[in-house]
Amino acid sequence: METIxxxxxxxxxxxxxxxxxxxFVPTMGALHEGHLSLVRTARAENDLVVVxxxxxPLQFGPSEDLQRYPRDLEGDMEKLQALEVDYLFLPEPxxxxxQGFCTFVEVQGLSERLCGAFRPGHFRGVATVVxxxxxxxxxxxxxxxxxxxxxxxxxxxxxxxxxxxxxxVVCPTVREPDGLAMSSRNLYLSPxxxxxxxxxxxxxxxxxxxxLRGQRQPHRIRELMHQVLRSEPLVGEVQYASAYDPxxxxxxxxxxxxxLLAVAAFIGRTRLIDNLLIDGLK
Amino acid sequence: METIxxxxxxxxxxxxxxxxxxxFVPTMGALHEGHLSLVRTARAENDLVVVxxxxxPLQFGPSEDLQRYPRDLEGDMEKLQALEVDYLFLPEPxxxxxQGFCTFVEVQGLSERLCGAFRPGHFRGVATVVxxxxxxxxxxxxxxxxxxxxxxxxxxxxxxxxxxxxxxVVCPTVREPDGLAMSSRNLYLSPxxxxxxxxxxxxxxxxxxxxLRGQRQPHRIRELMHQVLRSEPLVGEVQYASAYDPxxxxxxxxxxxxxLLAVAAFIGRTRLIDNLLIDGLK
Numbered sequence: 001m002e003t004i005x006x007x008x009x010x011x012x013x014x015x016x017x018x019x020x021x022x023x024f025v026p027t028m029g030a031l032h033e034g035h036l037s038l039v040r041t042a043r044a045e046n047d048l049v050v051v052x053x054x055x056x057p058l059q060f061g062p063s064e065d066l067q068r069y070p071r072d073l074e075g076d077m078e079k080l081q082a083l084e085v086d087y088l089f090l091p092e093p094x095x096x097x098x099q100g101f102c103t104f105v106e107v108q109g110l111s112e113r114l115c116g117a118f119r120p121g122h123f124r125g126v127a128t129v130v131x132x133x134x135x136x137x138x139x140x141x142x143x144x145x146x147x148x149x150x151x152x153x154x155x156x157x158x159x160x161x162x163x164x165x166x167x168x169v170v171c172p173t174v175r176e177p178d179g180l181a182m183s184s185r186n187l188y189l190s191p192x193x194x195x196x197x198x199x200x201x202x203x204x205x206x207x208x209x210x211x212l213r214g215q216r217q218p219h220r221i222r223e224l225m226h227q228v229l230r231s232e233p234l235v236g237e238v239q240y241a242s243a244y245d246p247x248x249x250x251x252x253x254x255x256x257x258x259x260l261l262a263v264a265a266f267i268g269r270t271r272l273i274d275n276l277l278i279d280g281l282k
Numbered sequence: 283m284e285t286i287x288x289x290x291x292x293x294x295x296x297x298x299x300x301x302x303x304x305x306f307v308p309t310m311g312a313l314h315e316g317h318l319s320l321v322r323t324a325r326a327e328n329d330l331v332v333v334x335x336x337x338x339p340l341q342f343g344p345s346e347d348l349q350r351y352p353r354d355l356e357g358d359m360e361k362l363q364a365l366e367v368d369y370l371f372l373p374e375p376x377x378x379x380x381q382g383f384c385t386f387v388e389v390q391g392l393s394e395r396l397c398g399a400f401r402p403g404h405f406r407g408v409a410t411v412v413x414x415x416x417x418x419x420x421x422x423x424x425x426x427x428x429x430x431x432x433x434x435x436x437x438x439x440x441x442x443x444x445x446x447x448x449x450x451v452v453c454p455t456v457r458e459p460d461g462l463a464m465s466s467r468n469l470y471l472s473p474x475x476x477x478x479x480x481x482x483x484x485x486x487x488x489x490x491x492x493x494l495r496g497q498r499q500p501h502r503i504r505e506l507m508h509q510v511l512r513s514e515p516l517v518g519e520v521q522y523a524s525a526y527d528p529x530x531x532x533x534x535x536x537x538x539x540x541x542l543l544a545v546a547a548f549i550g551r552t553r554l555i556d557n558l559l560i561d562g563l564k
Contacts, residue, residue, distance in 0.1 A: 007445050015447075018300055102391050103409075103443035108384045127385075128444075135445040161385035162410075163289050163417040165297075 001081050003088045007096075007136045010050075010089050014138045020047035024139035026130060029053040030070035030184035031079050034174040038143040039083045041171055050137045051080055052089040054096065059125030070187045089137065096132065105131050107154045107161070113249040114150050115264060115273065118239045126151055127158050139166050147173040147181045149260060149275045150249060173274070175201070181274045188270040196234040200263050200274045203228040203241055207261040211243065211278050218243045218251040221261070229265055236266035246277060257281055283363050285370045289378075289418045292332075292371050296420045302329035306421030308412060311335040312352035312466035313361050316456040320425040321365045323453055332419045333362055334371040336378065341407030352469045371419065378414060387413050389436045389443070395531040396432050397546060397555065400521045408433055409440050421448050429455040429463045431542060431557045432531060455556070457483070463556045470552040478516035482545050482556045485510040485523055489543040493525065493560055500525045500533040503543070511547055518548035528559055539563055 004010045014022060023042030027035050031053075042049045053076060060066035073090075080088055104124055110116075111123035134142065144152040152170045159168050174182045179201035180194075189197055203225040210221050222242035229235050245252045246260040262275040286292045296304060305324030309317050313335075324331045335358060342348035355372075362370055386406055392398075393405035416424065426434040434452045441450050456464045461483035462476075471479055485507040492503050504524035511517050527534045528542040544557040 011445070011447055100439075101443050103387065103389045103440050105444075106386050106388060108386065110384065132443075132445050135447060138447070157382075158385050161383050161414075162387075163293070163414050165293055165417065165420070 001077070001085050001088055003077070003090055005090050005092065005095070007091060007132075010087070010136050011138070013087060014048075014050070017048055021140040022046055022138060023049045024133070024137045024142045025049070025051045026133050026142065026144075027051060027053055028055045028069065028184065029076050030072050030187065031076045032174075032182045032184060032186075034145050034147060034182040036079060036083065037174050038145060038171050039080065039085060041169065042141070042143050043083060043085075045141060045169075048086045049084070050087045050089060050139065051085050052091070052133055052137070054089075054091050054129070054133075056096075056125060056129040057093055058097065058129055059122050061119055061121065064119070065185075065188075068188075070184050089133075096129070104128050105158060105162075107157050110150070110154050110157060110249060114240055114244070114262060116150070118264065123151070123154050127154060130155055131158065131162070131164075134164060134166065141167045141169050143169050143171060145173060146170050146277065147183065147274065149246075149262065149277070153246075153249070179205075181272075183272065185270055185272065189267060193234055193268045193270065196232050197267050197272060199229060199232040199235060199267075200265060200272055203263055204261045204274060204276045207243055208276055208278060211255070211259060211261075211281065216255045216281070217253075218255060222251075225261070225263065229263070234267055236268065238266075239264040239271075241265065255281060283359070283367050283370055285359070285372055287372050287374065287377070289373060289414075292369070292418050293420070295369060296330075296332070299330055303422040304328055304420060305331045306415070306419045306424045307331070307333045308415050308424065308426075309333060309335055310337045310351065310466065311358050312354050312469065313358045314456075314464045314466060314468075316427050316429060316464040318361060318365065319456050320427060320453050321362065321367060323451065324423065324425050325365060325367075327423060327451075330368045331366070332369040332371060332421065333367050334373070334415055334419070336371075336373050336411070336415075338378075338407060338411040339375055340379065340411055341404050343401055343403065346401070347467075347470075350470075352466050371415075378411070386410050387440060387444075389439050392432070392436050392439060392531060396522055396526070396544060398432070400546065405433070405436050409436060412437055413440065413444070413446075416446060416448065423449045423451050425451045425453060427455060428452050428559065429465065429556065431528075431544065431559070435528075435531070461487075463554075465554065467552055467554065471549060475516055475550045475552065478514050479549050479554060481511060481514040481517060481549075482547060482554055485545055486543045486556060486558045489523075489525055490558055490560060493537070493541055493543075493563065498537045498563070499535075500537060504533070507543070507545065511545070516549055518550065521546040521548075521553075523547065537563060 023046030105127040225241040241263040305328030387409040507523040523545040
């Protein structure tokens with residue numbers, strides 16, 4: 001595995017690979033089994049695999065956890081080496097956003113809903129850095145986790161709207177045995193909070209159960225999911241928890257065809273998100 | 283010359299050309315000698331030449347001239363054929379902006395100055411369509427005219443900020459014998475207005491003369507340029523006319539190193555722009 005820190009050097013490396021397919025997994029590091037499942041899929045489907053680790057300051061709000069975001073470069077590199085990654089792209093913030101930087105990519109509408117309503121500017125930061133990384137790595141396929149469903153939807157929309165010549169692949173959420181979706185932010189949880197955290201998944205399962213029982217009114221599902229969340233004393237603010245149209249991320253009057261069950265809530269000081277996509281609703 | 287109307291078909295065509303350099307000239311058609319000089323330069327510097335003709339609705343304001351913008355596809359095709367262009371990309375608005383389109387590229391700061399102050403959203407529309415065209419055509423080099431100086435500055439900034447793997451080439455403004463900068467919009471001018479139109483260039487020359495005489499205060503140059511413009515009765519609103527920092531597009535207290543003399547003014551109902559870049563100021 002070759003580690004590259006400079007955008008231009010990365011571009012030259014992939015330029016030399018012309019004709020070979022490139023699988024790309026953009027990450028913020030602190031790699032867990034969710035990331036590694038993306039890397040394995042990328043490895044199976046492409047000639048070359050590039051992973052980036054970049055804790056992107058542009059997608060953090062001023063009161064968010066940029067400074068304390070978990071970092072474990074040594075552990076990450078060992079894991080990627082073992083999966084036979086070809087290139088690790090490891091840029092510095094100053095290289096990605098030099099003085100005078102002033103260009104931003106915005107996916108309007110989708111970026112303002114769900115997490116976007118609570119994290120203004122977050123998805124603008126995501127879209128901008130993902131486009132930059134795509135330009136640097138020139139992937140054939142880029143891999144994202146379904147755990148960040150809204151992010152993957154926004155990236156897909158950007159790729160389509162801007163005619164980017166690549167394929168977005170969204171891979172299933174990887175869960176701990178007790179159902180908690182894997183996330184680098186799970187490292188923030190105290191042992192007690194960690195035991196409480198699967199409540200998000202339980203709320204999703206309650207929503208799924210209602211859907212499968214025939215419930216089609218989002219506000220009824222929302223009530224059920226909030227009930228489950230309120231049953232756990234360590235749950236703080238619930239930012240959202242309901243059933244949404246998976247394309248618009250809005251609560252429709254009546255669910256049809258498919259539904260996104262999604263939740264964002266604090267366990268102690270840690271904000272966690274999770275979702276389930278339910279297809280084939282009659 | 284092959285004419286292509288579908289983005290995906292265009293992408294496939296350039297994909298096949300891998301390894302060969304691609305020169306790209308994006309235009310809105312009604313081609314004049316200014317455009318053709320870009321095409322000739324692209325022809326001389328690249329293996330393949332792609333020209334696009336697309337009157338981009340996203341860069342026109344609601345009260346602007348989108349509907350009456352000059353169109354001459356047959357004449358344009360003859361000219362491009364004669365210059366041995368390989369591909370003409372001729373998309374439809376519905377193909378470029380299908381239903382649900384919601385992704386925009388914004389170069390902040392630069393886009394709000396000069397023309398941007400009078401045409402809100404214009405440069406967002408320009409940046410967005412130029413990025414889309416770059417993704418579709420995958421050029422090695424893209425050619426722009428200095429007549430649209432602010433546009434070329436914004437495109438350069440976007441290319442740098444987003445790590446686009448291509449070179450932006452800015453070619454000199456081509457002028458009529460009386461100094462009028464070539465522009466498709468010159469076709470709007472009545473014979474009488476056409477005779478008055480070189481007043482923009484005369485105002486620039488007056489500013490240049492002052493600079494070369496040692497004048498370094500923008501507000502003095504602004505006064506001189508406005509004096510020249512006011513001497514012509516057919517000049518209507520003068521949107522701006524002064525000396526600017528060529529990198530920030532702002533009037534500095536004192537000019538140093540280089541200056542952009544730039545003007546936007548109406549001749550009758552027609553809005554015209556022009557500029558001169560003066561280097562090597564002591």
